[in-house]
Amino acid sequence: MKCRVCRGPAVIDLRRHNANFCPEHFLDFTRKQVEKAIDEFDMFGPDDRLLVAVSGGKDSLAIWDLLLDLGYAADGLYIGLGIGDYSDDSGRHTRAFAESRQATLIEIDLRDEHGFDIPTAATVTRRVPCSSCGLSKRHLFDRAAVEGGYDAVVTGHNLDDEAAVLYGNVLTWQADYLGRQRPVLPEANGFPRKVKPLVRLTEREMAAYCVIRGIEYQIDECPMALGNKHIAYKEALNLIEEQSPGSKFTFYHGFLARAAERFDGASGDDDSTPVGLGTCERCGRPSSNDVCAFCALSERVSGHDPVPVELVRNKR
Ligand code: SF4
Ligand SMILES: [Zn+2]
Ligand SMILES: [Zn+2]
Numbered sequence: 666m667k668c669r670v671c672r673g674p675a676v677i678d679l680r681r682h683n684a685n686f687c688p689e690h691f692l693d694f695t696r697k698q699v700e701k702a703i704d705e706f707d708m709f710g711p712d713d714r715l716l717v718a719v720s721g722g723k724d725s726l727a728i729w730d731l732l733l734d735l736g737y738a739a740d741g742l743y744i745g746l747g748i749g750d751y752s753d754d755s756g757r758h759t760r761a762f763a764e765s766r767q768a769t770l771i772e773i774d775l776r777d778e779h780g781f782d783i784p785t786a787a788t789v790t791r792r793v794p795c796s797s798c799g800l801s802k803r804h805l806f807d808r809a810a811v812e813g814g815y816d817a818v819v820t821g822h823n824l825d826d827e828a829a830v831l832y833g834n835v836l837t838w839q840a841d842y843l844g845r846q847r848p849v850l851p852e853a854n855g856f857p858r859k860v861k862p863l864v865r866l867t868e869r870e871m872a873a874y875c876v877i878r879g880i881e882y883q884i885d886e887c888p889m890a891l892g893n894k895h896i897a898y899k900e901a902l903n904l905i906e907e908q909s910p911g912s913k914f915t916f917y918h919g920f921l922a923r924a925a926e927r928f929d930g931a932s933g934d935d936d937s938t939p940v941g942l943g944t945c946e947r948c949g950r951p952s953s954n955d956v957c958a959f960c961a962l963s964e965r966v967s968g969h970d971p972v973p974v975e976l977v978r979n980k981r
Contacts, residue, residue: 666678666685667685668685668686668687668690669684669685669690670686670687670690670693671687671689671690673687674687675687676688676691676873677691677873679870680910680911681906681910681911681913681914691873691874691877692874692877692878695727695731695866695870695874696731696734696735698865698866699728699731699732699735699862699863699865699866700735701865702848702861702862702863702864702865703860703862706847706848706849706860706864707849708817708848708849708862709737709816709817709858709860711736711737712738713737713738713816713817714740714813714814714815714816715732715737715738715739715740715816715817715818715819716739716740716741716742716771716806716809716810716813716815716817716818716819716857717729717732717739717740717818717819717820717821718742718802718806718818718819718820718821719741719742719743719762719770719821720743720755720759720821720883721743721754721755721756721757721758721759721882721883722755722821722882722883723821723868723871723872723874723880723883724821724822724823724826724863724868724871725820725821726758726759726762726821726875726880726882727821727863727871727874727878727880728819728820728821728862729741729762729766729768729819730762730766730874730878730880731862731874732819732862733766733768739768739819740768740769740770740771740813740815741759741763741768741769741770741771742770742771742772742773742805742806742809743755743756743759743760743770743771743772743773744772744773744774744775744801744802744805744806745773745774745775745777746775746782746783746798746801747774747775747776747781747782747783747784747785747971748782748783748784748794748887748888748889748974749784749888749973749974749975751883751885751887751888751974754883754885755883756772758881758882758883761881762880762881771809771813773805773809775801776971779801779963779967780963780966780967780968781962781963781966781967781969782971783797783798783801783889784889784971784972784973784974784976784977785969785970785971785972786798786801786962786966787889787972787977788969788972788976788977789965789966789969790962790965790966793889794889794977795889795890795893797962797966798889800958800959800962801962804950804957804958804959805959806818807856807857807950808948808950810857811855811856811857815857816857816858817852817858817859817860818857818858818859818860819859819860819861819862820859820860820861821861821863821871822861822863822864823863823864823866823867823868823870823871824864824865824866824868824913824914824917825867825868825899825902825913826868826895827846827848827861827864827917828902828913828916828917829895829898829899829902830842830846830895830898831846831916831917831920832898832901832902832916833894833895833898834846840928840931841931843925843928843931844925844928844929844930844931846920846925847921847925848860848861848862848864849861854942854951855942855950855951856951864917864918865914865918868899888974889974889977902916943955945957945960947960947964948960
């Protein structure tokens with residue numbers, strides 16, 4: 666197996682590109698894919714300040730590394746979710762990476778700063794953990810970005826993630842979600858711009874990137890993700906990709922190029938629609954109620970004794 670560029674020994678084969686690469690030219694390839702996504706979707710400019718939502722997994726550490734490497738001013742934000750050993754390990758990997766690159770890492774610990782963690786929130790609300798987790802992450806990332814004067818929040822969603830979400834939304838024809846499924850969500854109504862520069866790269870490519878760059882990351886799945894439908898959607902798409910390399914890319918990027926605009930406005934909150942948002946009386950963030958969903962969750966859950974992660978997992 667030879668590198669397409671230098672004919673030296675290749676370490677990865679990319680069937681959808683009909684190409685093999687040596688480590689050096691694979692890194693070139695990933696950088697070019699990220700630059701292409703930033704450019705194609707007009708994500709941000711060279712002077713913008715970026716806040717990377719870092720989980721300690723391969724994708725968020727890789728995009729942080731790539732942005733720093735490309736010369737962007739990119740700080741990281743890590744939220745301690747209190748999901749047992751999984752969170753402890755994720756935090757360790759994130760801190761080690763930030764230190765090795767001398768990058769700025771902002772940390773927020775849900776339990777220390779807001780009095781609850783995700784297993785406890787899931788138990789008290791009797792809802793799936795991802796519901797209070799997603800709500801908390803969105804709120805804290807938005808707030809940190811706006812208060813810190815950042816121009817955009819960067820997330821590590823890759824092609825596999827986006828194709829799986831699209832697949833799920835198409836299976837159930839969720840027109841409102843399809844109307845929002847873009848690699849860039851513009852700044853609006855007090856919410857920061859959100860961008861996904863990894864939409865041209867797959868999960869396997871990001872794992873290879875981290876290995877070649879020597880980035881240690883959280884390998885385990887979150888224990889709360891059990892039963893998550895997106896894992897099944899990813900497996901289904903992988904079967905199709907195996908038979909027909911490039912299908913995932915065509916599915917997602919074909920949607921963006923040829924179908925996404927048909928769903929514009931389906932969510933009812935596009936830019937042109939004035940949203941009569943007030944502000945949360947607790948935190949001052951935009952909210953359609955007196956108290957925003959995050960502050961309401963925090964008030965409801967924060968007095969409870971911590972629930973160990975194992976109890977939540979066993980119940981599901
Ligand atoms: S799988 Fe769910 S609970 Fe775990 S980190 Fe992701 S959103 Fe949070
Ligand atoms: Zn090469
Ligand atoms: Zn609030």
